[in-house]
Structure formats: C-alpha cells, structure tokens
C-alpha cells in the first residue's frame with residue numbers, strides 16, 4: 681500500500697513509518713520538525729518538511745495514497761493550557777486541512793491518532809469508547825474536535841475513518857522536551873543519574889502505560905481492518921498502574937536507588953485512567969504484548985544503544 685504519515689518524525693510516527701516500510705509498503709512522511717527528528721527514519725521513506733495547514737502540499741503528497749495516518753500535533757498538555765490557540769490551529773485546523781485535501785484528491789481511509797486524554801475524570805473504569813468525553817485541557821479538546829471533524833467530513837464525503845484513542849505511550853526514542861517531560865522518560869532520566877524522582881500528588885493516581893510497539897501494531901492494523909470505518913477505538917495496555925508503582929518499577933529496571941519525593945501541591949491531573957480494550961481486540965485483533973516491566977527494560981537498553989551510536993557519530 682501507499683501511505684502518508686503526518687508527524688512522521690515524532691516518537692510514534694517514526695516507529696510506524698519504519699514498521700510500514702519494513703512490511704514492504706511505500707511511505708511518504710510529512711513533518712514540520714518543530715519537535716520531530718527525521719534522523720531515525722529509514723532512507724526508504726520519502727520525507728517532506730512541511731506544515732499540516734499547507735493544503736497545496738497535501739494535494740501533491742496525497743496522490744495515489746491509499747491511507748493517511750494523521751499524527752502531527754502539538755502534544756504537551758500543560759503547554760496547551762498556556763497557548764490554546766496554537767493547539768487549535770495545529771491540532772484542529774491541521775486536521776480539517778488534511779480532511780479537505782483528502783476529499784479533493786479522493787483518498788480512501790484516514791487513521792486519526794486521538795488520545796485517552798479526552799475521557800478526563802470518569803466515575804467508572806476501565807474507560808469505554810461510548811462514555812461521554814470529559815476533556816480537561818485544550819489539548820484534550822483539540823483531540824476530541826479532531827475526532828468529530830474526521831468522522832463528520834469522512835461521513836459526508838465517503839472517506840473511511842478510524843480514530844485511535846492512544847493512552848500513555850512510552851518506549852525508546854521518546855521526545856524529551858526540556859519542560860513538561862512525559863513521566864516515563866522523566867523518571868528514567870533521573871533514576872539513571874541517581875537523581876531525585878518527583879511524583880506529583882500522592883502517587884496514587886493511575887495511568888495506562890502502553891509500549892510503543894504495541895501502539896504501532898494497532899495503528900498498522902487500523903489501515904485495513906474491515907469493520908473499523910467510523911469507529912473510535914482505545915489503544916492501551918488495559919492495565920492500571922499507579923505513579924508510585926511506576927517509580928518502583930523504574931528503580932528496579934535501572935538498579936539504582938533514587939530518592940522519591942512527593943509534590944502534593946501539583947495534583948497531577950486525572951485520578952484514574954485505564955483503557956477498556958474490548959473493541960480494539962474485536963476490530964483490530966489487538967493484543968498488547970509488552971509488560972511495563974519489560975518495556976522499561978527495553979526502553980533503557982535501546983536508548984542507551986542509540987546514545988552510544990550518536991556519540992560515536994559525533995566523535
């Protein structure tokens with residue numbers, strides 16, 4: 681198949697792009713490199729630097745494409761609280777621009793990467809796709825708006841759509857922005873340096889941590905899953921882990937003894953998050969394969985190897 685992936689130089693995008701090329705597909709990649717790094721993309725991928733609001737660029741890139749994966753987005757929840765307009769422009773505007781261009785060119789399917797963040801606080805766990813969304817940040821609102829636009833425009837113009845609500849993905853190569861670093865790379869970095877792990881709140885809040893390769897498996901399946909049109913599907917591990925437990929697992933994986941301090945002034949967001957995977961299993965034949973313990977080990981190992989390679993290249 682011929683694919684276009686937006687946000688392909690990012691953490692999940694490059695994993696997906698390399699996997700699809702390995703599977704023998706043709707892949708075009710679009711990314712504005714605002715945070716992404718294309719250096720780990722296979723040379724077989726046709727990379728274009730560009731913005732998701734550039735409709736003429738999409739007209740060119742979409743020629744003969746069978747399926748688009750739309751991952752390009754601003755992804756930092758706290759940043760979205762400060763700059764909601766930027767999140768609206770890129771995450772919502774960019775999605776509408778892509779859908780218009782897909783309509784113009786006539787592309788069959790789009791897989792939109794949404795987020796478990798759209799659920800917000802709920803009274804029940806695990807989180808099912810039919811629950812009423814309760815977004816608590818402009819980031820979550822932008823992802824929910826993206827879902828609605830994708831499904832509505834898809835429905836109006838006969839474009840097949842699949843929305844994947846990805847939970848807390850982690851793995852090798854995850855971006856480490858200087859501020860708002862995601863929790864797993866943050867804990868790993870401090871633990872490997874024998875620093876201090878800071879847990880927001882009392883550590884009892886839970887998340888569903890899903891290994892990058894499992895997310896890539898779900899995304900790959902979504903391109904051709906026959907019953908997935910117009911569906912919204914959770915992609916997680918199906919396992920709820922408290923932040924305190926995560927800190928303990930990070931300590932064990934790194935074999936270090938970092939100090940763990942709690943920051944009660946920062947409550948750390950939603951109390952509980954765990955994905956119900958019934959629909960993913962049924963529609964995508966999805967089964968998460970990597971436990972958090974193994975995933976942390978593989979992340980450490982591969983990131984270390986990558987760092988050594990980069991040091992050798994720079995020397």
Ligand code: NAD
Pocket residue numbers: 686687688689690691692693710711712713714715716717730731732733750751752753754755770774793794795796845846847848849850855
């Ligand atoms: P990432 O920041 O590594 O990737 C996003 C990519 O989009 C980056 O390479 C960035 O350069 C690019 N981008 C940003 N603005 C752009 C623009 N205007 N035009 C073109 N490219 C642009 O993040 P990620 O973790 O790989 O996330 C990928 C997608 O998955 C995002 O849509 C995100 O919302 C979604 N998601 C991620 C997670 C997670 O835990 N990583 C969870 C839920 C949903």
